Amino acid sequence: xxCSCRDPLxxxxxxxxxxxxxxxxxxxxxxxxxxxxxVDQTLRAARVETGARLAASGPPRASVAGxxxxxxxxxxxxxxxxxMDLTAPVVRREGDGKTGDPAxxxxxxxxxxxxxxxxxxxxxxxIDQNGMALDAVVHFDEDFDNAFWNGEQMVFGDGSxxxxxxxxxxxxxxxxxxxxGVIQFDGPLVYQRQSGALNESIADCFGxxxxxxxxxxxxxxxxxxxxSEILAEGVSxxxxxxxxxxxxxxxxxxxxxxxxxxxxxxxxxxxxxSGGVHINSGIPNRAFYLLATTxxxxxxxxxxxILYATLGHxxxxxxxxxxxxxxxxxxxxxxxxxxxxxxxxAVVGAWTTVGVEL
Amino acid sequence: xxxxxxxxxxxGNRLETAVDLDEPTDGQAAELSELLGQxxxxxxxxxxxxxxxxxxxxxxxxxxxxxxxxVHVTLDGTEVPSELRPVIKRLESRAIEERRRTP
Numbered sequence: 001x002x003c004s005c006r007d008p009l010x011x012x013x014x015x016x017x018x019x020x021x022x023x024x025x026x027x028x029x030x031x032x033x034x035x036x037x038x039v040d041q042t043l044r045a046a047r048v049e050t051g052a053r054l055a056a057s058g059p060p061r062a063s064v065a066g067x068x069x070x071x072x073x074x075x076x077x078x079x080x081x082x083x084m085d086l087t088a089p090v091v092r093r094e095g096d097g098k099t100g101d102p103a104x105x106x107x108x109x110x111x112x113x114x115x116x117x118x119x120x121x122x123x124x125x126x127i128d129q130n131g132m133a134l135d136a137v138v139h140f141d142e143d144f145d146n147a148f149w150n151g152e153q154m155v156f157g158d159g160s161x162x163x164x165x166x167x168x169x170x171x172x173x174x175x176x177x178x179x180x181g182v183i184q185f186d187g188p189l190v191y192q193r194q195s196g197a198l199n200e201s202i203a204d205c206f207g208x209x210x211x212x213x214x215x216x217x218x219x220x221x222x223x224x225x226x227x228s229e230i231l232a233e234g235v236s237x238x239x240x241x242x243x244x245x246x247x248x249x250x251x252x253x254x255x256x257x258x259x260x261x262x263x264x265x266x267x268x269x270x271x272x273x274s275g276g277v278h279i280n281s282g283i284p285n286r287a288f289y290l291l292a293t294t295x296x297x298x299x300x301x302x303x304x305x306i307l308y309a310t311l312g313h314x315x316x317x318x319x320x321x322x323x324x325x326x327x328x329x330x331x332x333x334x335x336x337x338x339x340x341x342x343x344x345x346a347v348v349g350a351w352t353t354v355g356v357e358l
Numbered sequence: 359x360x361x362x363x364x365x366x367x368x369x370g371n372r373l374e375t376a377v378d379l380d381e382p383t384d385g386q387a388a389e390l391s392e393l394l395g396q397x398x399x400x401x402x403x404x405x406x407x408x409x410x411x412x413x414x415x416x417x418x419x420x421x422x423x424x425x426x427x428x429v430h431v432t433l434d435g436t437e438v439p440s441e442l443r444p445v446i447k448r449l450e451s452r453a454i455e456e457r458r459r460t461p
Contacts, residue, residue, distance in 0.1 A: 145366070146367055146371075146415070147367050147414060148412060148413065148415040148435070148436075149412040149414060150411065150412040150415065151412040152412075173367065176367075180412060180413040184411075184412075191409075227368070240368040241368070250370070254458075255368070255371060256370045256372075258369070259369050260369060272372070272417065273364045273417065274417060276369075277365075278366075278367070278368060278369035
């Protein structure tokens with residue numbers, strides 16, 4: 001079929017052709033076809049993804065019926081007005097136009113980007129696989145240099161202007177926080193020590209993939225930086241974290257030097273930070289970066305699929321160590337791609353390079 | 359009293375400070391002492407560590423020498439009771455100011 005439109009999917013295209021494009025097209029065409037097909041394609045993608053997880057790990061934990069229900073993103077953004085009330089009034093609901101408040105509008109947009117990533121790539125309808133509303137609170141507290149996930153909501157501060165600026169500016173941060181919600185439902189991974197560092201790392205992987213997906217970036221073209229948009233002027237650094245080169249994101253008089261290791265030889269034993277969850281996450285972060293760049297192409301296609309299936313694997317325990325996670329990673333790669341595949345070699349290489357025993 | 363804040367979305371954004379609550383020349387000591395008097399630290403210590411459900415919130419560690427009895431509390435930022443919140447805010451501000459002044 002020929003089409004004079006610049007966007008080949010803007011023309012009236014039969015459903016059968018859309019399905020064929022969704023299955024065999026390049027990434028841009030596939031994404032456009034997915035959106036156009038809507039519910040029908042969601043069902044097909046959900047069956048493919050469910051099949052992949054079944055092949056890799058056995059029956060999924062969430063109900064298949066839930067995964068196949070019609071998708072419906074629902075966003076609510078609340079303005080805490082620099083207080084600490086997480087039940088603050090909603091200022092923007094799903095479908096509402098821009099408010100003019102940058103924090104509100106950024107949170108709304110990036111929640112949508114993150115939802116779209118999980119839906120289009122993994123056929124996942126929201127955090128709980130069942131259309132859970134995405135609830136964000138902005139303008140939390142005063143001079144709050146942080147963002148967090150509280151088990152139900154994503155909460156963003158405005159920053160002090162000394163360390164960080166408005167944290168809603170960062171898509172990787174938003175994807176990271178919403179990623180914690182996905183991990184909560186699919187893991188869980190206890191937020192302590194190595195399992196907590198895995199929790200942190202997987203959230204970073206999701207944040208990085210969401211941003212790369214929005215831009216259509218390949219793994220080797222991406223920055224692999226988390227939160228590069230929010231460092232205040234005068235802070236000596238590039239980002240909150242560098243997944244490719246842990247320990248190099250910042251070296252600042254106030255923040256100190258980025259403490260992340262990139263190898264098990266430098267693993268940090270500490271009781272602070274819930275046992276160093278934001279510190280030792282550098283090790284699995286680097287492993288994922290190595291896996292994605294070794295395989296090439298887009299990070300979500302093979303590396304992301306292996307990661308996602310590992311997260312949903314029934315052998316992944318709440319207190320899993322790096323080694324256990326890596327072994328499941330390897331089993332998933334074998335199941336999805338074959339024992340002699342480049343994906344299996346890349347998984348072995350990535351974890352070996354960072355010193356994690358398989 | 360010794361105070362540490364760790365955690366948050368980035369490693370390294372740590373705060374710490376110490377206050378001699380009996381020090382008359384410390385302008386904040388009296389206020390902090392009064393605010394602490396409204397908190398049942400012993401009860402909190404029995405439940406410590408108070409962990410939250412989510413991720414990336416701050417972790418606070420508070421150690422108070424209460425007339426020779428040492429009380430230690432570890433709690434997630436989402437689990438700070440309302441009566442302890444003014445204490446935490448003042449300690450954070452104090453620690454940030456000290457960090458700024460440290461060469």
